[in-house]
Amino acid sequence: MHLLTVEWHSPQNPTGKVFTWNELEIIAEACRSRDCLAVTDEVYEHITYDNVKHVTLSLLPGMQQRTIITSSVSKTFGVTGWRIGWAIANPIVASAIRNIHVKLTDSAPAPFQEAALTALSSGPDYFESLRRDYESKRDYSIQLLTGIGFQIRFKPQGSFFLFAELPESSPLSDVGASLALTDPKTKVAFLTLIIPCLLVLMVQVEYVKHLIEQAGVVAVPGRGFFHFNSVSSESEESLSACHDYQKRYIRFAFCKSSATLEAAAQGLSELVDTKGCLNLPPPCKTDT
Numbered sequence: 122m123h124l125l126t127v128e129w130h131s132p133q134n135p136t137g138k139v140f141t142w143n144e145l146e147i148i149a150e151a152c153r154s155r156d157c158l159a160v161t162d163e164v165y166e167h168i169t170y171d172n173v174k175h176v177t178l179s180l181l182p183g184m185q186q187r188t189i190i191t192s193s194v195s196k197t198f199g200v201t202g203w204r205i206g207w208a209i210a211n212p213i214v215a216s217a218i219r220n221i222h223v224k225l226t227d228s229a230p231a232p233f234q235e236a237a238l239t240a241l242s243s244g245p246d247y248f249e250s251l252r253r254d255y256e257s258k259r260d261y262s263i264q265l266l267t268g269i270g271f272q273i274r275f276k277p278q279g280s281f282f283l284f285a286e287l288p289e290s291s292p293l294s295d296v297g298a299s300l301a302l303t304d305p306k307t308k309v310a311f312l313t314l315i316i317p318c319l320l321v322l323m324v325q326v327e328y329v330k331h332l333i334e335q336a337g338v339v340a341v342p343g344r345g346f347f348h349f350n351s352v353s354s355e356s357e358e359s360l361s362a363c364h365d366y367q368k369r370y371i372r373f374a375f376c377k378s379s380a381t382l383e384a385a386a387q388g389l390s391e392l393v394d395t396k397g398c399l400n401l402p403p404p405c406k407t408d409t
């Protein structure tokens with residue numbers, strides 16, 4: 122077996138995509154044919170919606186020996202600060218992981234380990250109500266965001282994130298400043314490729330900054346979730362892909378109390394224009 126690994130997470134952050142058996146089979150076949158291991162991150166394994174079920178890659182034929190499952194109590198029990206997680210692997214790999222883990226991190230805090238054990242002994246009712254609670258928060262958040270012009274192209278099947286496309290009316294559709302630097306005649310890769318992408322990030326950051334300051338709502342710029350290959354390539358297509366997608370998405374998290382979600386709805390509703398769309402000032406404009 123090679124030390125080549127495939128890293129995989131489902132349900133996925135930021136889109137909430139839950140991969141099906143057939144989709145996982147593509148990954149499994151790649152691992153089998155190349156004789157390599159897969160490391161899966163299954164922290165959202167209990168948070169799935171619409172009766173969609175999480176499938177672990179290790180269940181696929183020939184994958185039990187090849188899969189290192191990682192997960193944690195963070196998301197299932199709402200204790201992200203604890204950093205209590207685990208890896209499940211075949212005995213040889215598990216022993217190597219234990220050996221490295223002891224030397225690198227020592228052990229997790231004992232009280233948290235005991236609490237995690239209690240949490241993991243929860244009955245099916247706990248997991249069912251967790252799913253129901255988040256599913257209604259997902260639906261509430263989708264309705265809220267789409268109602269004011271955001272586009273949710275992929276309805277999350279799991280996790281607690283919404284990867285939302287900015288409203289069409291958003292001034293970001295006009296990236297005047299960065300387009301000026303994309304003149305195809307310019308031969309300098311730094312100007313044509315890297316600077317526009319950085320500007321896109323800055324523009325997104327400006328957008329989320331306005332959201333925080335004016336609506337009290339925090340979102341994460343989507344740019345960080347995209348592949349960076351486009352920056353290293355000099356092709357026009359890559360550059361345009363960078364502009365087409367990476368500037369348009371931000372990630373919202375709906376793992377909040379109902380009171381917090383309602384306060385967000387209230388904050389956003391105060392910025393809605395007469396057409397019912399979120400009306401943020403142009404992101405690049407400096408306040409005077």
Ligand SMILES: Cc1ncc(COP(=O)(O)O)c(C=O)c1O
Pocket residue numbers: 130133134162164192193194195196201202204205206
């Ligand atoms: C896919 C994924 N894996 C792991 C983590 C972190 O888990 P933990 O809090 O247990 O370190 C996150 C947190 O955002 C996540 O989204």
